[in-house]
Amino acid sequence: MELAGAIGAEAWLPCATTVASCVIGVFFLLYFYAPHWGVRAVPGPPALPVLGHLPLLARHGPDVFCLLAKKYGSIFRFHLGRQPLVIVADPELCREVGIKQFKSIPNRSLPAPIAGSPLHQKGLFFTRDEQWSAMRNTIISLYQPSHLAGLIPTMQLCIERAANAIAAAAAAQDHGDVDFSDISLKLATDIIGQAAFGVDFGLVAVTASGGEAAEFVREHVHSTTSLKMDLSAPLSVALGLVAPPLQRPARRLLRRVPWTADWKVARTNERLRARVDEIVAARARERDRDRCGGDGGREGKRKDFLSAVLDARERSEALRELLTPDHVSALTYEHLLAGSATTAFTLSSAVYLVAGHPEVEAKLLAEVDGFGPRGSVPTAEDLQLRFPYLDQASRATPVIKEAMRFYTVSPLIARVTSQQVELGGYTLPKVQTYFCISPPGVGIGMAFVLQLTVHCGQGTWLWMAPGVLARDAASFPDPGAFRPERFDPACEEQRRRHPCAHIPFGVGPRACVGQRFALQEVKLSMVHLYQRFFFRRSPRMESPPELQFGIVLSFKKGIKLIVIERGDTVA
Numbered sequence: 001m002e003l004a005g006a007i008g009a010e011a012w013l014p015c016a017t018t019v020a021s022c023v024i025g026v027f028f029l030l031y032f033y034a035p036h037w038g039v040r041a042v043p044g045p046p047a048l049p050v051l052g053h054l055p056l057l058a059r060h061g062p063d064v065f066c067l068l069a070k071k072y073g074s075i076f077r078f079h080l081g082r083q084p085l086v087i088v089a090d091p092e093l094c095r096e097v098g099i100k101q102f103k104s105i106p107n108r109s110l111p112a113p114i115a116g117s118p119l120h121q122k123g124l125f126f127t128r129d130e131q132w133s134a135m136r137n138t139i140i141s142l143y144q145p146s147h148l149a150g151l152i153p154t155m156q157l158c159i160e161r162a163a164n165a166i167a168a169a170a171a172a173q174d175h176g177d178v179d180f181s182d183i184s185l186k187l188a189t190d191i192i193g194q195a196a197f198g199v200d201f202g203l204v205a206v207t208a209s210g211g212e213a214a215e216f217v218r219e220h221v222h223s224t225t226s227l228k229m230d231l232s233a234p235l236s237v238a239l240g241l242v243a244p245p246l247q248r249p250a251r252r253l254l255r256r257v258p259w260t261a262d263w264k265v266a267r268t269n270e271r272l273r274a275r276v277d278e279i280v281a282a283r284a285r286e287r288d289r290d291r292c293g294g295d296g297g298r299e300g301k302r303k304d305f306l307s308a309v310l311d312a313r314e315r316s317e318a319l320r321e322l323l324t325p326d327h328v329s330a331l332t333y334e335h336l337l338a339g340s341a342t343t344a345f346t347l348s349s350a351v352y353l354v355a356g357h358p359e360v361e362a363k364l365l366a367e368v369d370g371f372g373p374r375g376s377v378p379t380a381e382d383l384q385l386r387f388p389y390l391d392q393a394s395r396a397t398p399v400i401k402e403a404m405r406f407y408t409v410s411p412l413i414a415r416v417t418s419q420q421v422e423l424g425g426y427t428l429p430k431v432q433t434y435f436c437i438s439p440p441g442v443g444i445g446m447a448f449v450l451q452l453t454v455h456c457g458q459g460t461w462l463w464m465a466p467g468v469l470a471r472d473a474a475s476f477p478d479p480g481a482f483r484p485e486r487f488d489p490a491c492e493e494q495r496r497r498h499p500c501a502h503i504p505f506g507v508g509p510r511a512c513v514g515q516r517f518a519l520q521e522v523k524l525s526m527v528h529l530y531q532r533f534f535f536r537r538s539p540r541m542e543s544p545p546e547l548q549f550g551i552v553l554s555f556k557k558g559i560k561l562i563v564i565e566r567g568d569t570v571a
C-alpha cells in the first residue's frame, strides 16, 4: 500500500508541477499581453515581454518616436514597459484627439512616476472630468492678458537680477563661460515663486549653498528629476512600468529602506508637501489677520496665484468643496512643476540657437535696439506689437516658436480614452478590462487581482507626439535647420502648414493653461538680455547638446555660453 502511495505521489508531483507551470505561464502571458490585445491592430515593432520598447527608448532617446513614425506611419504602438501607448504623429489626427473627439478623450493617463503622489496628482494636470473642468474654469481668469500684464514689473525685476548674475558669473570666469541653463532655471523658478506663491525665492541672487528657499527648490528639482520615464527611475517607478500592480506595494516597502532612491524621493516629497502646505496655511492666516486688523489693502494688492485661489474659495461655498486644501496646495505647487523647467528650457534653447546663427542674432539685436535705449521695459502691448521678429503677430513668435520646434520640451502629450474612439482607421477601446476575474477567497492574491482591475481599467493611452510633428519635413522643409522665417505669417511655408503641425503647448480645451505666461516671460527675458549682452556657444560644451528625457526634456550637461557685454552704445 505504502509503495503504491509513494509511486502515486511520484507520478502526481511532476504532473502537478507541469500544471502549475502552465497556469503560471498562461497567467503571465495573459497579464503581459492583455493591455496589448485591445490595440493589437495598430502597427508597431515587436515588443519584448515585460520591457516592451524601453530598450529602444534607452538606445535612441526621444528620437525613437521619429524613427518609428517613419517606419510605421502616423499612428503606431509603443510599449512603455507593459503599457502600450497609441502614438499619434499627424497634425490632423492630433486635432481629432485634442479638439474634435475631446469628449471621448478628456483626461490624461497617469504615468508610473506620478502614481501615488497626491502633491502631483491633485493639480489640474491629472484631475479628471468634472473636477478638472470646474478647476480649470476657476483659475483660467488668472492667465488672461490683463492679469498677466500686471505681472510684468515682477518678472522684469527677476530678469534684471538674472542679468546681473550672468554679468557677475562671466566676469568671475577666465574664459567668460556661464552655465546659462542653470541661471535660466533659477530665473524661471524665481518668477514662478512670485507669481504662484507670492514668495521671493531669490535663487538667482543666492549662492549654491544658499538659504531655505534654495533648499526648497533643490528638493523640488530632485523630486522633478526623479520623474523619469525609463528604467533608470527609482525601483518602484521602474516596476510601475513593467508590472503596475507591484508598484504600490514596492513603494510602500522601499520607502522604509534607507538610502534607496524610493526612500530619498519619498522623504523629499514629504518635505516639499509640508513646505507647500506651510506656505498655504501661512497665507490663509495672513489674510485672516489682515481682515481682522482691517488691512484689506495688502490682501487686495497681492497678485499671486495662491491668493487668487484663496479669494475664489472664500467667495463660493461650492468652490470650497471643490478646492480642498490638498487641491489648493497641489495647484500652487503644480506651477513650479509645470512652469519652471519648461520655460527655462525654452529660454536656454532660444539663446543657444541664436548664439549659433549670426544672421538671426543680427536681426534680433536690430529689433531690440529699435525698441528704445538700453533699460527700456516693454509693456504687454509693446511685447505684442513692437517685436515682429521675436513676436511676428499676437501669439506667433518666430524666433521663440522656431526654438520650440527645434527643441520641443514636451515631445509627448499624454491622454487617455474614456469612450471607444475611431481614429486613423482603428477602433481604440474605452477601457482595458481584461483582468476583472477575481476568484473569491484567495487572501493576498485577491488584493493583487483587485489592483489589476484598477490598472487595466484606465482606457487606451493615446499620446500625441508634437516632437515628431516638429521634425516632419512635409510641414517643416529642412527640419534640421534653425530658420525662424519659416513662421513668418507672410511666407508660403507657414500658409500651407496645418494649424496643428506645431503644438508645443498642446491643443484643444486641455492645452497648456500657462502658455501666455510662459511666452511673456521668455520674450521679456530675451528683450532685456539682448539689450545688455550677446552670446557665443562655448567650445567647452558638446555639440549638439545632449538631451535627457524625463517628464519633459532637459539638457543633460546644461548650456554653456560665452557672454559679451554690449555696453551703452551698440554697434
Ligand code: HEM
Pocket (backbone or CB within 6 Å): 098, 124, 125, 126, 136, 334, 335, 338, 339, 340, 342, 343, 346, 409, 410, 413, 414, 504, 505, 506, 507, 508, 509, 510, 511, 512, 513, 514, 515, 517, 518
Ligand atoms: C514653455 C513653457 C511651457 C510649455 C512648452 C508647456 C507645455 C505644456 C503642454 C504640452 C501641456 C499639455 C497640453 C495638452 O494636453 O494638450 C501643458 C499643460 C499644462 N501646463 Fe504648460 N507648458 C509651459 C509652461 C507652463 C507654465 C508657465 C505654467 C503655469 C504657470 C503651465 C501650466 C500648465 C498646466 C496647469 C497644464 C495642465 C492644463 C490642463 O490639464 O488643463 N505650463 N503644458
